[in-house]
Amino acid sequence: MKHYDAIVIGSGQAGSPLCKELAKAGKHTAIIEKRFVGGTCINDGCTPTKTMIASAKAAHQVAHSAPLGVHIAGSHINMKEIKQRKDELVVSWRDSSRNSMDETENLDLIFGTATFTGHKTLSVKLNDGKELELTADLIFINAGTTPMIPEIEGLDEVGYFTSTTLLDVEEVPDHLLVIGGNYVALEFAQMFHRFGSKISLLERGPRIMAREDEDVSEELNEILVNEGLKIYTNSQAIKFERQGEFIKATITVNGTEQEITCSHILVATGRKPLTATLAPEVSGIQLDEKGYIQVNEKLETNVKGVYALGDINGGPAFTHIAYNDYIIVYRNLFEGANRSTAGRPLPYCMFTDPQLGRIGLSEKQALEQGYNIKVAKLPMKQVARATETGQTDGFMKAVVDADTRQILGAAILAEQGGEVMSVIQLAMMGGLTYDVLRDGVFAHPTYSESLNNLFMTLEE
Template identity: 55%
Template sequence: MQHYDAIVIGSGQAGTPLSKKLAGSGLKTALIEKRWIGGTCVNDGCSPTKAMIASAKAAWSVYHNKNLGVITDHFYVDFSAIIKRKDDIVRRMRGSSEKGIEDTENLDLHYGTATFSGNKEITVTLNDGGTIVLTADKFFINTGEKPSVPKIEGIENIDYLTSTSILELESIPEHLLVLGSGYIGLEFGQMFKRFGSKVTIMERSERILKKEDEDIAEEVVKILMEEQIDILTNTKAISVAKSGDGIIVTVENDGKQNQIECSHILIATGRKPQTKELSLEKTGVETDGKGYIKVNNKLETTAADIYALGDVKGGPAFTHISYDDYRIISENVIDKGNASIAGRLVPYCIFIDPQLGRIGMTEQEAREQGLDILVATIKNDSVARSIETGDTRGMMKAVIDAKTRQILGASVLAEQGGEIMTVLQMAMMGNVTYDRIMNGVFAHPTYSESLNNLFMSLEQ
């Protein structure tokens, strides 16, 4: 049995920097990782998918460039080269993180699966064989989430894909059926359509992107349908079965059943926390009905000196939120501060093309709360930069407090939508009112300059 001052379980975007910071502060620290350093983001999330999305955008641009007067007679998608580039990027990022850990004094890295075997005690089943028992004064849990597979008759008899396994494909699917229309499903669906697959996206609800405003969701549907992506709403999979080299899916819509034949199925219906094998019941750490670890605004669990960071605690499942969790813990535990997650802004970007950047409150949320609001909207076909670059798809939208003129939230569906959204986020952080942006001087012609026009729509 070996004792540490601190043990971090999971090397995601919170666990890795936290373990280094703890060790750097003089605490004898151990980091436990059962798979690869970097967690989902580096290995099968943000980095690899955005690398492949860049390749998909390049393929789309071949057709789009005809509108700009640049004609390409012939091209083909070298999927093996795309995968190699993706893998090279992952290895480089993972290797950099590994080296950072190895170079940190006072930090031990153990590859294996951690299970609590007592209060402040874990047993680690090492990947290379054997077990070790470790104790610590403080524990930090950063085990994240994994894809959740819905109960569908026959699902266990087919080789379905998840957001992890789809990255291991060696060839482009002939027909990819995507179950779920969240950001994972939409990103992969558009990506593989651009690589050459036939793509069908199926959603159980009445529309896609239910957490977004309806006009934004409708605009996304329009964009995807322009690329010949089939979108089925109010539709659920009843059963699946092998059929030769393909898969037959029985679906139900409005009480009627029919069948869809596809070559591959991507399960993108949600994710679940990786807490089951932790045996948290031995620690006094409570979880909710879905298995997420309960925390307060300081990320403290229901057990003293045990903290949870990142996706495993529920709430917004984004890399940047995990990293901010690390900052909260670092300030409170190491610097003895009083940081809190309460009221923090949660930006995110869905990397479809054009991007959907989001910050703060939607119009539907504001109206549900009965707030007195102003809503500014502008279509990109009236944005100078969009017209000049030949891509006028999408729109921009902002929700404003009618009395204070403060920006409550924004949705930017546009080329570089995430970057434009960040400008509005900074305005929210600095309490900059919409009229100051409306009258601001921005470089012409940039995308952000269109924020002048966005807010001028309120004055017309």
Template identity: 55%
Template sequence: MQKFDAIVIGSGQGGNPLAKKMAEKGWKTALIEQRQLGGTCINDGCTPTKTMIASARIAHLLSRSETWGVPNQGYTVDLPAIVARKNNVVEQFRNSTAKSLEKAGVTILYGTASFTGVKTLSVALNDGGTQELAAEHIFLNTGAAPYIPEIPGLRDVPYLTSTTLQDEVVVPPELIILGGSYIALEMGQLYRRLGSTVTILEKSPQLMSKEDPDVAAVIKKILEAEDIQVLTSATTEKITGGKDNIQVQIQTGGKSAAITGTHLLVATGRLPQTAALRLGKTNVTLDEKGYVQVNEQLETSCPGIYAIGDVKPGPAFTHISYNDHLLLYKNLFEEAALSINTRQLPYCMFTDPQLGRIGLSETRARQEGYPVKVAHLSMDKAARAIETGETAGFMKAIVHEHTGQLLGAAIIGTEGGEIMTVLQMAMLGGITATQLRDMIFAHPLYAESINNLFMTLEK
């Protein structure tokens, strides 16, 4: 039995920096990783998808270049080159992570960890054999994996996930996507721009069910403008077929329909990876979906065992996982007593244009009883958007009617996430809508239209 001060299970965007900092503080620290260093973000999520989305945007701009007075002689999509570029970026990030951990003195073990007792672990090493470990502080960072729903016939056809689709080196001629949330929409637009015919099937009445209806409607309109077929209130009844010939039987609007395609992407959500941990050997409590339950300091029901990142309930974003590590580090080493209940939750969907979100939606604010005013500015009224020729989307801010404080914002537009971040900082600093209306912004930035956004409250 090898004893450590701390063991981190999973090399995600919270686990890596936490392991590094604990080791640098003198704690004997082990990091156990089942696959590759970097977790979902570097290997399957943010890094590879945004790298490929950048390539798809170039293709899209080339297809529309005459709009800007720059006709071209046509272009081709070299998907193997796009995938190779993606793989190179992933490898670069992964290697940087490894060097950082090794320099800090973290012991890295590649294998599958499972509890044998409250504070003891057995690691089935990838290269054979097992290793027994123990520590007083254990951090669960095992993340989540694609959820595959129980649809008749689904497991009998060659379906793809967001992970496996990215390794395809031939553009799928006809891509059917189950799901209508962030991953589904990003991947749908990405492969449409690379040349796929894309159909998105969402069982709920609107895309992105957690967003305001006007936000979902505009995103749907943007996707449909690129000839993506979007079907909402579409219940999948069964799936049949085989390689390059898949049929999805759906029920929509009280009628049955058959959707055919060459490839099927399942993007119906993710579930936590907790089964292999054998948490029954501990006092750690899981919820009905298998997520690790934590308190506001990220500690589980078993003292000394913590959970960070997507393995716990709540928003599954890389930046939240990273903030989890900061909170834990400051609480453990600086007695900061920070809570997850008081932090901001910004996020961005990287369709083109982007959706940047912070704080309460209009729907949620009204449900919670806030007296609200809504500032709204269409992007075709924003000078910078008009000048660049990219006018899809809008800016929307939820404002407390009496105090002028910002409660939330949704920005759909080019660099929408960056504009949202300006408003996020205003919220953190207590800057009011009136102050933002009168603030000096450099001309002609997208952010300058924040002036005009809050002028709409006067109408």
């Protein structure tokens, strides 16, 4: 049995910086990682997907450059080169993170799978087959989540991709059936369509992106359909059968059964917490009904000295939220701060093309919370920068409090939507009213300059 001052489980975007800062603060620290340093973001999420999305966008621009007077013939997709570029970038970030840990004094990097065996006690099955028994005064859980696979007849037999395994293909799937209609599903569907796959996408509900306002969902749906994707709403897969090189999918659409023949399947129906093997309940740590670790606003579990950060605590599943979890925990423990998750902003961006940048309340949420609101909306066809670049799909939308003129939220479905959203977020963080942006001086011609015009619509 070896005792540490602190143990961090998982080297994602909370665990990686936290373990180093704990060690630098004089805590004898261990970080336990079962696979690769860097967590989902570096290895299976943000870094590889956005790298490949860049390749897909380049392919799309080449194929649609004629309206700009640029005529290109003979281009083709080389998936092996796309994968190689992605792999090189992933390994570079992963190695950089690991080297930083290796160079940190007072920090032990342990590769293995951790399981709670008692109060603040862990058994670690090392990747080389050996086992360790560890205890610590402080334990920080950053073990993350994994793709959730629905029970569908024949799915295991015909085989399927997840958002992790699809990153490693070296040939473009002929016809990819995507199960799911939210952010991961949509990014992958558009990406592989641009690589050359035929795409059929199944969404159980009446529309894609059910958490967004209807106009946002409908606009992106129209953009993707016009690009050539086939989107089925009110649909689900009920059975799969292998037929030689192809797969027969039996689906229902609006209650009516029909068949689709595809070559490959991507399951993108959400994720589940990695708590089954970890068994935190053995240490008395409370879980919710879905298996997520329950925490308070300071990210501490019901067991004093045990914290859960990132996706595994059931909060918003974004890299930047996990990193902010680290900021909250570290500054509270070692700098005497009093930070919490209460009231923190929740920006996020979906990297379809155009991007969807989101901050604050949606129109629907603002109405549900009883605000007296005004809604500003500007089609990208009326944005100078968009017309100049030929990127006119989408719109900008902001929700403001009609009584205080404060900006409550925004949805920017546009080229560089995440960057424009960030400008609005800064205004919200600074308490600026919408008329400050309406009358502000922004460089011309930029996308952010269109915030003048967006908020002018409220005066019409």
